[in-house]
Amino acid sequence: MRSSEPLTRKRLLAWTLALGATLALSVLMGVGWGTGSLSLVDLMPGGTPLSEQARAVFFDVRLPRVLAAAVLGGALTVAGVVFQALLRNPLADPYVLGVSGGASIGGVLALLFGFGGAASLLGGLAVPSFAFLGALGALFLIEWVATVGGKLTVYTILLTGAIFNAFAAALIYFIQTIASLEQLHAIVFYLMGSVPLLGYRAVGFLAASCILATVALLSMARDYNALTIGEEGAAQLGVDVERIKRRTFVLGSLLTGLAVSVAGLIGFVGLVVPHLLRLLLGPDHRLLLPAAFLGGGAFLVLADLTARVAVAPGELPVGVVTALVGGPFFLFLLRRRGSRYDFA
Amino acid sequence: MKRRLALLFLLLAVGCVGEEPRSDGVEPEGTRIVVMAPAAAEVLEILGVTDRVVGRGDYVVWPPALQALPRVGAYHAPNVETVLSLRTTLLLTTSSQAAQGAHAKLRELGIEVLALETNTYDSMLDSIVSIGREVGREGEARMAVEEIRQEMDEIRGLARDAPGRRVAFVVDRDPLYVAGPGSHVDEMIRAVGGENIAADAASDWQLMSMEIILERAPEVIIDTSDNGDGALRGRVVGPWGRWPFLPAVEKKRVYWVDPIRLVIPGPRLPQMTRLMGRLIHPEVFGEPSLADFEALEGVERALQ
Amino acid sequence: MTSPETRGVSLETEAVGFRYAGEPALEEVSLRVEPGEVVGLLGPNGSGKSTLIRILSGVLPRYEGSARVDGGEVRTARRKDLAAKLAVVPQETSFGFPFTVLQIVLMGRHPHLAGLAFETPQDVDLARAALDRCGAAHLENRTIQDLSSGERQRVVFARALAQEPRALLLDEPASFLDIRHQTELYDLVRELAVTDGTAVLTVLHDLNLAAEYCDRIYLLREGRVAAAGRTDEVFTYANLTTVFETEVYVDTNDLTGQLLVVPLSGRARRVLAEKKPS
Numbered sequence: 001m002r003s004s005e006p007l008t009r010k011r012l013l014a015w016t017l018a019l020g021a022t023l024a025l026s027v028l029m030g031v032g033w034g035t036g037s038l039s040l041v042d043l044m045p046g047g048t049p050l051s052e053q054a055r056a057v058f059f060d061v062r063l064p065r066v067l068a069a070a071v072l073g074g075a076l077t078v079a080g081v082v083f084q085a086l087l088r089n090p091l092a093d094p095y096v097l098g099v100s101g102g103a104s105i106g107g108v109l110a111l112l113f114g115f116g117g118a119a120s121l122l123g124g125l126a127v128p129s130f131a132f133l134g135a136l137g138a139l140f141l142i143e144w145v146a147t148v149g150g151k152l153t154v155y156t157i158l159l160t161g162a163i164f165n166a167f168a169a170a171l172i173y174f175i176q177t178i179a180s181l182e183q184l185h186a187i188v189f190y191l192m193g194s195v196p197l198l199g200y201r202a203v204g205f206l207a208a209s210c211i212l213a214t215v216a217l218l219s220m221a222r223d224y225n226a227l228t229i230g231e232e233g234a235a236q237l238g239v240d241v242e243r244i245k246r247r248t249f250v251l252g253s254l255l256t257g258l259a260v261s262v263a264g265l266i267g268f269v270g271l272v273v274p275h276l277l278r279l280l281l282g283p284d285h286r287l288l289l290p291a292a293f294l295g296g297g298a299f300l301v302l303a304d305l306t307a308r309v310a311v312a313p314g315e316l317p318v319g320v321v322t323a324l325v326g327g328p329f330f331l332f333l334l335r336r337r338g339s340r341y342d343f344a
Numbered sequence: 345m346k347r348r349l350a351l352l353f354l355l356l357a358v359g360c361v362g363e364e365p366r367s368d369g370v371e372p373e374g375t376r377i378v379v380m381a382p383a384a385a386e387v388l389e390i391l392g393v394t395d396r397v398v399g400r401g402d403y404v405v406w407p408p409a410l411q412a413l414p415r416v417g418a419y420h421a422p423n424v425e426t427v428l429s430l431r432t433t434l435l436l437t438t439s440s441q442a443a444q445g446a447h448a449k450l451r452e453l454g455i456e457v458l459a460l461e462t463n464t465y466d467s468m469l470d471s472i473v474s475i476g477r478e479v480g481r482e483g484e485a486r487m488a489v490e491e492i493r494q495e496m497d498e499i500r501g502l503a504r505d506a507p508g509r510r511v512a513f514v515v516d517r518d519p520l521y522v523a524g525p526g527s528h529v530d531e532m533i534r535a536v537g538g539e540n541i542a543a544d545a546a547s548d549w550q551l552m553s554m555e556i557i558l559e560r561a562p563e564v565i566i567d568t569s570d571n572g573d574g575a576l577r578g579r580v581v582g583p584w585g586r587w588p589f590l591p592a593v594e595k596k597r598v599y600w601v602d603p604i605r606l607v608i609p610g611p612r613l614p615q616m617t618r619l620m621g622r623l624i625h626p627e628v629f630g631e632p633s634l635a636d637f638e639a640l641e642g643v644e645r646a647l648q
Numbered sequence: 649m650t651s652p653e654t655r656g657v658s659l660e661t662e663a664v665g666f667r668y669a670g671e672p673a674l675e676e677v678s679l680r681v682e683p684g685e686v687v688g689l690l691g692p693n694g695s696g697k698s699t700l701i702r703i704l705s706g707v708l709p710r711y712e713g714s715a716r717v718d719g720g721e722v723r724t725a726r727r728k729d730l731a732a733k734l735a736v737v738p739q740e741t742s743f744g745f746p747f748t749v750l751q752i753v754l755m756g757r758h759p760h761l762a763g764l765a766f767e768t769p770q771d772v773d774l775a776r777a778a779l780d781r782c783g784a785a786h787l788e789n790r791t792i793q794d795l796s797s798g799e800r801q802r803v804v805f806a807r808a809l810a811q812e813p814r815a816l817l818l819d820e821p822a823s824f825l826d827i828r829h830q831t832e833l834y835d836l837v838r839e840l841a842v843t844d845g846t847a848v849l850t851v852l853h854d855l856n857l858a859a860e861y862c863d864r865i866y867l868l869r870e871g872r873v874a875a876a877g878r879t880d881e882v883f884t885y886a887n888l889t890t891v892f893e894t895e896v897y898v899d900t901n902d903l904t905g906q907l908l909v910v911p912l913s914g915r916a917r918r919v920l921a922e923k924k925p926s
Contacts, residue, residue, distance in 0.1 A: 036559035052589035228745045238731030238759035283745040
């Protein structure tokens with residue numbers, strides 16, 4: 001499947017179109033299926049006109065949620081790809097750098113102080129806002145700690161992130177012991193990770209931010225290729241390593257922070273999808289990054305669809321689906337190619 | 345940190361016990377009861393043995409007679425030290441996986457632990473009898489159960505000819521949880537002639553998608569999810585107004601009720617069921633009054 | 649030695665020094681490599697050779713003194729400009745991602761491409777030619793992680809070639825290669841110097857290889873230049889035994905007239921000692 005011919009504009013375009021089509025198809029499926037009985041057939045022109053209720057189901061409940069899933073999946077996968085390049089390790093996932101710990105603390109605190117419930121049936125934006133502040137806090141803290149002599153040391157980022165995540169987990173456990181039963185429920189659910197039901201404006205904002213961040217990261221695609229041979233090697237090839245590291249850390253963390261703020265900790269997307277794409281498309285980041293955004297989106301849309309229909313009329317949180325699918329799949333991948341990877 | 349909290353609890357507990365104005369309430373039988381389950385607490389009141397209660401769980405906020413008693417933790421995590429310090433002989437609680445270790449420990453130390461199932465109508469009634477047996481009031485308990493059964497039959501009779509009405513009983517929003525089959529809420533709904541739109545759900549408290557609710561077009565929405573300061577109460581559409589095509593919204597049959605009125609099971613089942621009836625079939629049971637939506641008087645609002 | 653049309657650029661350092669966490673690794677080192685020269689950098693372990701390479705390639709900007717490539721101070725040069733002129737072949741390489749050999753070699757074109765550019769067919773031809781010159785053309789489609797260390801070394805060298813460097817820094821580029829490939833590689837190095845005028849500074853341990861291929865030698869000891877000059881001037885018994893602190897035997901080999909250096913083993917030293925009358 002993978003030739004050794006270098007990437008050409010044509011190949012990039014072909015794959016972008018293919019993955020874009022996959023995403024579009026997934027969105028269509030996501031809107032066409034759901035817990036209820038309404039399906040795509042009802043949307044066909046020429047049939048009976050949609051009742052107000054059906055319209056609400058399609059356009060107020062399903063579509064915004066599917067779009068949110070697409071954006072979140074894309075954001076998490078792109079963050080996964082760039083963090084794997086930054087850490088020179090294909091087994092890194094976007095939560096490893098600690099920003100997700102900060103976002104979780106923010107979100108859980110918001111739930112503890114009672115912002116989780118009342119605002120509206122679609123969930124207030126208080127929890128995501130708090131969570132995002134938490135993410136930013138973590139980002140600044142970790143960057144500050146890990147910058148030694150003006151240089152961002154990858155090893156230190158990793159270590160700081162791990163410690164911060166552990167601290168966040170401990171804090172959240174403590175909060176869980178003092179929370180009321182109701183709050184506890186909301187907290188556990190938030191942490192499991194699920195695609196929220198946001199309004200179009202919120203989804204639009206989310207999409208715009210994530211796309212902007214992805215485009216900014218895309219401009220560094222060739223540098224990521226070079227970075228895989230090591231920081232010194234990349235520097236010797238002309239890469240401004242410090243600038244790349246810093247921008248990647250900040251933008252990747254913003255993407256992760258945004259995703260965790262609104263959706264909680266949806267696991268495995270940022271780990272498994274980059275892997276799959278790399279197997280399919282090769283490690284060239286010029287193709288991998290746009291593919292990550294589109295493919296990751298399709299992945300989460302389909303996972304969310306599964307979460308919605310698997311136990312109808314009930315629902316599963318999507319984090320459960322991604323973990324159940326992603327976990328074993330990841331073990332399988334590891335066995336297949338594990339020996340190859342240099343943990344340098 | 346937890347040890348210090350527990351120690352603090354201990355001190356408080358001892359202090360409280362010392363300050364109680366009533367007589368050292370030790371019946372001839374000598375039982376000292378700690379009650380962790382709100383439903384069980386109410387049963388004790390009905391059976392007239394609240395004077396034997398020496399401690400309560402965090403969630404036991406009713407009846408008022410027990411509110412001043414020392415707290416021993418949540419039902420899923422009872423504080424063994426505090427329970428011991430109160431010289432407890434009987435612990436009444438709901439069955440909980442998380443508390444099994446604590447329960448075993450207490451049994452080892454000679455304290456009787458009665459872990460009850462109170463989720464369904466039938467199990468609730470059985471619990472009343474079990475508690476009655478434990479405190480030597482089995483006769484009174486059976487009588488109370490019989491009264492409850494009769495009243496429930498009466499209620500069912502009233503509702504027999506009423507047209508079925510689709511009801512959505514919302515327990516929590518974000519995530520959206522509704523009462524499903526098997527819960528006592530579901531039984532109450534059916535008893536008063538309502539149709540639970542989540543009747544085919546998999547569990548008694550079900551995570552539901554908004555889509556289903558929209559599709560099944562409930563005619564009555566009872567929402568107990570809003571709590572805390574300034575919570576919505578009464579017959580008001582509130583956030584449900586976003587879906588104006590729902591029959592419940594059109595007819596403004598959206599009710600915001602304090603969960604203690606309907607969600608926490610207990611021997612007040614008939615009164616709770618009548619309240620449910622007032623919300624679902626007011627033409628049969630009468631219109632609800634303002635007080636129906638509020639928490640019971642004197643209840644600590646925050647369940648902490 | 650160099651013709652007027654050469655593309656090579658010079659490398660020089662002037663009183664360059666460096667400290668790792670307060671410990672001096674290099675002090676007052678001055679050297680110069682002219683276009684078309686192959687200059688060897690030798691010395692015992694820890695004498696600062698790799699540090700010097702890293703300073704010249706721009707990886708360690710906090711050096712004392714001056715280090716210049718094509719007259720421009722390394723410290724202040726733009727990364728890309730530097731990489732367009734200077735290629736480095738490091739001692740050790742590790743690859744965490746499954747790129748193919750051709751893709752790795754094509755990375756050498758990085759300093760010559762702008763932004764999100766794609767490699768042109770000319771770039772690809774250049775890369776292939778570089779691979780061919782290194783005797784690794786047959787490895788083109790293999791995944792880099794599957795190669796032996798010797799094969800990897802040749803690929804990395806090819807990548808350096810693909811950079812079209814005007815100066816070349818080599819840090820033990822042949823350490824994993826068998827004698828045939830060692831010779832091929834250094835033949836190629838000499839060819840680059842002579843034909844293209846590339847300035848080459850190479851670190852090596854093999855004294856005979858150095859004697860065979862280097863025009864001039866710098867001997868480093870404890871971070872300082874202990875000896876410098878033409879190979880035959882520097883490779884004397886006195887210099888070598890002082891710097892390397894071991895017994896050697898220096899001679900000219902009968903076949904080619906080149907210097908021959910033989911480190912003496914413990915056994916040989918004992919035998920010699922026995923032979924001496926006093």
